[in-house]
Amino acid sequence: MVKAVCGDAHTSWAADHAVFQADGAVAAHADLIAESLGHGSAYTDRLLTLALAGMGDLRALPALQRVADDNRLPSDRPRARILAVLPAAELLPVVLPVLRQNPEQHDSTTALLELLALWGPASEPAVSEMIRFLGTADTYDALRVLGRIGPPAAAAADRLAAYATGRDPGARRPHTRVAAWAHWKVTGDPTLALDVCGTAVRSGTASHGLPFLADLGPLAAAHADAVRRLMESPGAWTRTYAAHAYWRITGDPGPAIPVLLAEADPAWAGDPAMPVREAVRILGKIGAPAVSAAPLLRRILAQEERLSRPWRGVRILADQAYVRTLTEALEGIDGK
Known part of the structure; x- marks a missing residue:
């Protein structure tokens, strides 16, 4: 497929995007991709440029400059x-x-x-x-x-x-x-951050403040009780962010793990409106105390098709990102 796209053969939109999204899987063809830049259509050239850039290959830089000059950066x-x-x-x-x-x-x-x-x-x-x-x-x-x-x-x-x-x-x-x-x-x-984000938590407009309290960690100890109450929020994102913040603030993963496990839906189709991937990532950050999540994460990772909902033409990228999240979470839980 790489040779067909680089050779400017008649390829489908799906084939072109598969090469662009394949990331490290086409690393063996980096030389061919680099040599092909500037010789195909502007459309194919842009996708090949991004493919080469995704490998961290500096040979993509001149082509990226051309893409920028044409106002066609991602x-x-x-x-x-x-x-x-x-x-x-x-x-x-x-x-x-x-x-x-x-x-x-x-x-x-x-x-x-x-x-x-x-x-x-x-x-x-x-x-x-x-x-x-x-x-x-x-x-x-x-x-x-x-x-x-x-x-x-x-x-x-x-x-x-x-x-x-x-x-x-x-x-x-x-x-x-x-x-x-x-x-x-x-x-x-941290004075302003604790005041502003803590006020948001207490006022019920918490979802945008919770990640920042999580980053503050133990500095936000005065807000731990309010954060814990939000782990029972009707909103999935608020529950997830509250579980993360509570663990980061208190160091106690016990109350957070069941909340996060409930969001790690094995039937998730990839809808970005759901916090599934974020919940998986946080479980990995918690590490060994989240060992009860490992069987579920392994089962999801082993599925032949994890994401069934294409989103903005980047389905392969989304699946790769989810695989990385699952793999890194399991490594964190296993202590690797």
């Missing part, structure tokens, strides 16, 4: 995550010029912000661009990137405090929580 988060395996220092010169343009002109903005968040502190050269994104439709993602960058984003500390407290006229309710968390990650001072 426009969704799953494809952006493919690029995250490339070194930030090598790819930032491609990404930053795109971010410096009017974000409304680019469908790729959300994907690129996801990429910067995944790179974390290595995205420091993008701090000024992230500050400029505050007040746009991408404010939430820009705040998240600044938090992931951490102390190197100290220049944004005052703006983060303004968003966390609602003083900034562009601040919305979801912005306050992520901004407060980002302020802690940038400054090392």
Whole structure:
């Protein structure tokens, strides 16, 4: 299949996307893919570029520059995550010029912000661009990137405090929580994060605050009881995030494991509206105390077809990601 796509033979949309999504499975053909870049249709060339980038192969960089010049960088988060395996220092010169343009002109903005968040502190050269994104439709993602960058984003500390407290006229309710968390990650001072996210938990608008309390861990001990009550919420995502936060805050996985096991549905079709994969990931983080989950996770992993619902043309990518999550969770539980 790789040879057919690289040879610009008449291949189907499914065949082209299978090569792009196959990730490490086509690593043996990296030389052929690299040699084929720039010789096929723009459509096929873009998919082959992403396939090569997904291997961490720096030979994808010139082609990625061409893709960026044509305003055709990935426009969704799953494809952006493919690029995250490339070194930030090598790819930032491609990404930053795109971010410096009017974000409304680019469908790729959300994907690129996801990429910067995944790179974390290595995205420091993008701090000024992230500050400029505050007040746009991408404010939430820009705040998240600044938090992931951490102390190197100290220049944004005052703006983060303004968003966390609602003083900034562009601040919305979801912005306050992520901004407060980002302020802690940038400054090392947890006061705002504990106040804002703790208030969200007590007010019943908790789902956006729980992951940040989980990150704060034992620092959020004063909110442990409120978090535990939310493990009985009618919302699946809230129950999952509450279980995670309670374990991270208290160090006690006992109450969390049954909640997470209940969400690890073996019949899950891949619908991103359900927290199944997140529950599996957290069980793996808990490790050996979650040994009761191991038989279920192994049974899911052994299924011939785990995900039956294609989503935005990235079904193989979604299945690969789920396999990695299941495998890593079992390794965590088994102590590997």
